[in-house]
Amino acid sequence: MAGTTKTSTKTPKGDGAAKKAAPKKKAASPATNGAFTPDTPDVRVYRGSGRTHESLGLSADDVLEMYQNMLLQRRFEERAAQMYGRQKIAGFLHLYIGQEAVSTGAVRALRDDDPIITAYRDHGLALARGMSSDAGMAELFGKIDGCSRGKGGSMHFFDVDKHFYGGHGIVGGQIPVGVGMGFALKYRETGGVALAFFGDGAINQGAFHEAANLASLYDVPVLLIVENNEYAMGTSVARARGDANLYKQGYPYGMKTAVIDGMDLFEVYGAFQEIADDARGETDGQTKPYFVEVQTYRYRGHSMSDPQKYRTKEELEGKKGEDPILRVKAYILEHELFPVERLDEVDEDVKAEVMAAVDFAEQSPLPDVSTMYEDVYAQEDYPFIV
Template identity: 50%
Template sequence: MNDGASVASATGNGRNDPALSTDQLQQAFYEMLLIRRFEEKAGQLYGMGLIGGFCHLYIGQEAVVVGVQLALKDGDKIITSYRDHGQMLAAGMDPKGVMAELTGRATGYSHGKGGSMHMFSREKNFYGGHGIVGAQVALGIGLAFANKYRGTDEVSVAYFGEGASNQGQVYESFNLAALHKLPCIFVIENNRYGMGTSVERASASKELWRNGEPWGIPGKQVDGMDVNAVNAATQEAVAHCRAGKGPYLLEMSTYRYRGHSMSDPAKYRARSEVDEIRQKHDPIDHVRNELLAAGVEEEKLKKIETDVKAIVAEATEFAETSPEPDPSELYTDVLVEAK
C-alpha cells in the first residue's frame, strides 16, 4: 500500500518551482476547480439516480489534464479512456452539454445515447471517451498518423491508465508509432489502482515511463499532482513530436480520491492514505497557495470559486430540464453508408 509521500516524490525532486505565469496559473486554477466541482456534482446526481450506467470520476487527477492542455495548441487532438469528463472540460467542451449527456438528455454531446464513457467533439478535437481498456491508444496513433500524412505539426495525445499500460494493443501502438515516427504523446495516468488492484501487484514493470524503451521511445516520470511539472514535461514532449522525432511517453504519478467508479467503495485502501494525499498533496490547493504567494488576492480566488459554482449549477439545471431523446433516436447513427 502506498503512502502520501510516494506521490509527491514521484519525480525524485519533489515539487517544481512555478513554471507557469500568474495568468496561466489562474487559468489552471479555474479549470481544475471546474473539473473538481463538476465531478462532485456528477457524483451527487449519480447517487440520486439521475445518471445511469457507469460513471468514473476524475477527482484528484485534475493537474494532469490541465497541465497537458496548457501545452497544446488549436488542432492538437486528444483521446482518452472512460475516465473522461476532465479531458472534455479541459478541452473546452460545454459543461451543459457534458452534464446533459451524463443524464441521458437529447441536448447532450451524443444526443443522450453515449452517457459517461462515449462523448465526442470534432470542434474541440476530442475523440472520446472509450470503454474498452487500452483500445483508444491505437486510435490515438491513428490521429497522429493523420497529422503526419497531412503535413501538419499537430500532435495527438493518447491518455490511458496504469491498468491499461500492459495491454497488447498499447505495445502494438508503441511499435507502429516509433516505426513511422508518429507525433503521438502517450500519457499514462498512474493513479496507482486499476479497479481494485494496486499497480505494484499488477505490473512487473515498476517504471512505466520506461515501457517504450524497446522501441526507442523517450519517456519521463512526472509529479502528476503538480500542474507546473505536468506542463513543463508536456512542453518537452510536444516539442519533440513537432520536430518530427516521433512519439514520447509521459508517466503522470497521480491519485484518484474516489473509487474506480461510482459503484466501487474502494475498501482496498486505507482511508488514512486518501486523507494524507488530500491534505498534503492536493493539486488545487497547491495552485491556490502558489497564487497567494504570487500576490493574487484571496477575494479574486473566491470570485473564481463563485463563478465555477454558478457554471456547474447552470449545467445541472440545463441537464435536468432538457428533454430525453425521442425513441426514434434508437435507429439513428447506427449505420453509415460510404459512397
C-alpha cells in the first residue's frame, strides 16, 4: 500500500559525505539588549482545503485500495480485541481504531524504502506498510510465524523488508532512533526521509527535545510526527500542558511545522507528499526536519485495560461522526466511484482475510526454547551468555 518507490544508485562517499552531514553553521545571535525582529514561524495547515482524489492525482482504484487498507486495519484490530478477550493474546494491546487515515495516507504518500518507526500503537502503520495480516496476527498470538517471531507481541511489530522498524514500548524511545535513521539517509545521500511517529504524551519526554535539537542542527531529513489523539493514556492534552497547541514544539528548534487534519484521508495524503519531498530536499536542494502535528482521535481506550472514565459518552459519540473510514466511504459513494455493493464486497474480503489470519495464528507453533537467544547478539556463539 506504500507509494511509488524511487531508488537511488548513490553510495556513501566517506569524508565528503561526512562533511555534508556535518552541522550547519548558525547565524550569529543578536545581542541580548539589541534591537531585533522576531522570526515568523513557518507553519503549514492542512485542514478543510477541499482536496479531492482528482486534485491529488489519485484514480478511483487508488481510493478503493486506500479504503480497503483502512478497513483492514479496523477489522484486524476489532478481531484482535476479541481474541484478547478470549485470552488468545497476552500482555498489552493498544488499538489504533480511529487513526487509520493517518497511517494509510502517510504511507501511501511515501517511497517504499523511506524508513518508518513508531511507538507501541503500531498495528495500523505496520499493515499500511504492507505487513501481512498473517504475520501480524501470529505475532499478537506470540507464535513463531509472527513478524518478530513471537518475541515482541503487540508492542513490537517489526519488518525490515518493509522498512518498518517498530513498535517500541519505551515512551519516546523511538524518536532519537528515527532521527538517527534520517541522519544515515543524509550521510549516504539516498534522497530518503525518515518518519518517526509518537503520541502526544511522548512529546514531554526529554528524548524528544534532545533528538529534535540534533535533527535541526544537522538538517536531518526526518519528519517528527506527533499523533495527537487528544489523550495521553488517561489525561487530555489540555490538562497535561500549559499550551495544548503541540505544533509549537517545532518553533524552538527552527523547524518547519505542519498541522494536519488526521481524520481526513486526502488531507493526510496530500500533506505528507508535500512535506516529505521538502524534507528530502527536492524543493530547494536542502534536507531538513519537520515537526508535524496530526490531529486525530482514538475511539478505544489507551489499552484494553482502560475503563475510559476520563471522557464522556457524549464526547465519544460526537466524535464518531468524524470516523475517517466512514468519511472515505461517503466520498466514494457521493462521487460515484464505486457502488455500495462493491464496498460491501471489500468489507467481506477484509473480514475473510482477518479470519484467515486468526486461523493461521492458531495453527502456528509457539517459538522453541532454542530460539530464545536468536537475534539478540550478532555472534553465533553468544559469547556474553554464561
